[in-house]
Amino acid sequence: xxxxxxxxxxxxxxxxxxxxxxxxxxxxxxxxxxxxxxxxxxxxxxxxxxxxxxxxxxxxxxxxxxxxxxxxxxxxxxxxxxxxxxxxxxxxxxxxxxxxxxxxxxxxxxxxxxxxxxxxxxxxxxxxxxxxxxxxxxxxxxxxxxxxxxxxxxxxxxxxxxxxxxxxxxxxxxxxxxxxxxxxxxxxxxxxxxxxxxxxxxxxxxxxxxxxxxxxxxxxxxxxxxxxxxxxxxxxxxxxxxxxx
Amino acid sequence: xxxxxxxxxxxxxxxxxxxxxxxxxxxxxxxxxxxxxxxxxxxxxxxxxxxxxxxxxxxxxxxxxxxxxxxxxxxxxxxxxxxxxxxxxxxxxxxxxxxxxxxxxxxxxxxxxxxxxxxxxxxxxxxxxxxxxxxxxxxxxxxxxxxxxxxxxxxxxxxxxxxxxxxxxxxxxxxxxxxxxxxxxxxxxxxxxxxxxxxxxxxxxxxxxxxxxxxxxxxxxxxxxxxxxxxxxxxxxxxxxxxxxxx
Numbered sequence: 001x002x003x004x005x006x007x008x009x010x011x012x013x014x015x016x017x018x019x020x021x022x023x024x025x026x027x028x029x030x031x032x033x034x035x036x037x038x039x040x041x042x043x044x045x046x047x048x049x050x051x052x053x054x055x056x057x058x059x060x061x062x063x064x065x066x067x068x069x070x071x072x073x074x075x076x077x078x079x080x081x082x083x084x085x086x087x088x089x090x091x092x093x094x095x096x097x098x099x100x101x102x103x104x105x106x107x108x109x110x111x112x113x114x115x116x117x118x119x120x121x122x123x124x125x126x127x128x129x130x131x132x133x134x135x136x137x138x139x140x141x142x143x144x145x146x147x148x149x150x151x152x153x154x155x156x157x158x159x160x161x162x163x164x165x166x167x168x169x170x171x172x173x174x175x176x177x178x179x180x181x182x183x184x185x186x187x188x189x190x191x192x193x194x195x196x197x198x199x200x201x202x203x204x205x206x207x208x209x210x211x212x213x214x215x216x217x218x219x220x221x222x223x224x225x226x227x228x229x230x231x232x233x234x235x236x237x238x239x240x241x242x243x244x245x
Numbered sequence: 246x247x248x249x250x251x252x253x254x255x256x257x258x259x260x261x262x263x264x265x266x267x268x269x270x271x272x273x274x275x276x277x278x279x280x281x282x283x284x285x286x287x288x289x290x291x292x293x294x295x296x297x298x299x300x301x302x303x304x305x306x307x308x309x310x311x312x313x314x315x316x317x318x319x320x321x322x323x324x325x326x327x328x329x330x331x332x333x334x335x336x337x338x339x340x341x342x343x344x345x346x347x348x349x350x351x352x353x354x355x356x357x358x359x360x361x362x363x364x365x366x367x368x369x370x371x372x373x374x375x376x377x378x379x380x381x382x383x384x385x386x387x388x389x390x391x392x393x394x395x396x397x398x399x400x401x402x403x404x405x406x407x408x409x410x411x412x413x414x415x416x417x418x419x420x421x422x423x424x425x426x427x428x429x430x431x432x433x434x435x436x437x438x439x440x441x442x443x444x445x446x447x448x449x450x451x452x453x454x455x456x457x458x459x460x461x462x463x464x465x466x467x468x469x470x471x472x473x474x475x476x477x478x479x480x481x482x483x484x485x486x487x488x489x490x491x492x
Contacts, residue, residue, distance in 0.1 A: 194333070194335075195296065196333045197333050197334075197335050199295050199296065199317060200329065200335070201343065202294075202321070203317055203318075203320075203329075204321055204344070204347040204407065205318050205322050205348065205350045205351035205354075206318055206343075206346060206347045206350050207316075207350055208318070210346060210350060211318075214335075214342070214346065215335065215338065217337075217338075218335075218336060218337025218338045218386075219337065
């Protein structure tokens with residue numbers, strides 16, 4: 001987990017779409033290590049909704065049969081980056097549910113590297129991103145399955161919603177598989193709010209901003225379904241959405 | 246209540262409504278019938294303010310206001326309800342939340358106090374019962390997984406909850422079996438057959454009009470009203486067809 005001290009450049013794949021100017025004063029980013037012992041479970045909810053640029057880097061190591069539930073609301077009103085490296089032991093389970101919200105000229109991003117090092121581990125990643133204005137939302141997600149890690153089950157579900165045609169979403173789910181018996185799936189979609197739905201809601205009396213908020217709330221809620229502190233995350237997401245639409 | 250004068254409207258630059266005039270007074274039920282492509286749904290969408298339906302001429306006055314100057318949500322708050330031919334599914338948003346926020350947004354724009362959760366649920370329960378709809382269905386996401394008939398019934402429940410002055414119901418009868426047609430007809434009568442309310446039914450068929458008796462029947466063809474009569478006109482259309490009657 002050692003990190004080069006030099007500021008990364010765009011040639012570094014993990015920083016290809018990053019806001020390097022905003023990252024510079026935060027560099028180097030201290031790695032926060034989380035180890036979950038065999039058979040144990042843990043959870044963490046990161047709510048990034050302040051007004052300063054922020055970069056976090058987590059290194060999570062899960063022992064045999066351990067599980068970890070990570071939820072992220074990446075919605076500061078400046079640059080926001082969350083990088084997560086996970087190494088799963090045999091039969092371990094990792095869940096990531098992340099919502100990203102960005103407006104103005106902001107860049108927010110989530111970068112994951114999930115290593116199925118041993119057999120029969122499960123990883124689930126659900127990422128929902130919303131970008132308005134000239135903002136950029138990124139998801140760079142790698143799932144690596146080591147040789148011999150048979151019985152791996154890895155899923156990445158990545159969706160982004162663009163509120164304006166000037167906004168950008170970059171999504172790059174990646175699979176690197178060196179085992180034979182694995183089940184890995186990834187789905188990725190970038191879209192806009194359903195215009196028919198918005199008119200339907202307006203026709204019932206909802207002002208456009210309220211209608212958008214309701215739809216987006218349902219969209220980001222998918223990232224927090226089943227979280228230990230689902231209500232708190234949803235409330236924070238709703239507040240952040242209010243600033244966006 | 247509603248005065249449409251010489252209305253012209255285009256969809257994707259194609260003229261659909263070509264000088265349509267129609268007056269609806271409070272307490273009246275009107276039916277518009279007409280062949281496919283006559284502009285019936287376009288009329289509903291244009292009055293509702295759907296993006297892409299561009300008014301190129303004429304005027305519409307609704308309860309003393311210039312309807313066309315209002316945004317879609319303002320038209321709803323002014324008392325206009327459009328029952329959709331194809332109600333839209335909104336995943337992840339429950340009917341209860343959607344309708345309560347919609348109703349309270351309408352009330353706020355009329356300077357009325359919002360309904361509390363309890364007050365709203367009572368109203369929703371009453372209206373669902375009227376349409377013989379299980380209240381549990383209203384806790385589900387808007388129209389998701391509903392059959393065609395259930396969607397139409399849910400439209401009428403929404404109408405009952407929102408309490409509009411004028412309801413424009415676009416083929417509310419399509420997709421309904423005989424029993425559901427009667428239930429929907431009863432729902433329209435009990436919600437909208439009042440001295441201060443009015444209904445515009447857009448339909449292909451006479452059968453809904455057996456349950457909701459219209460005061461006036463209009464034939465819409467090629468973007469204009471070409472004939473107006475009483476309920477007997479619908480029967481004549483059913484018997485002889487649009488071409489013979491409207492010619």
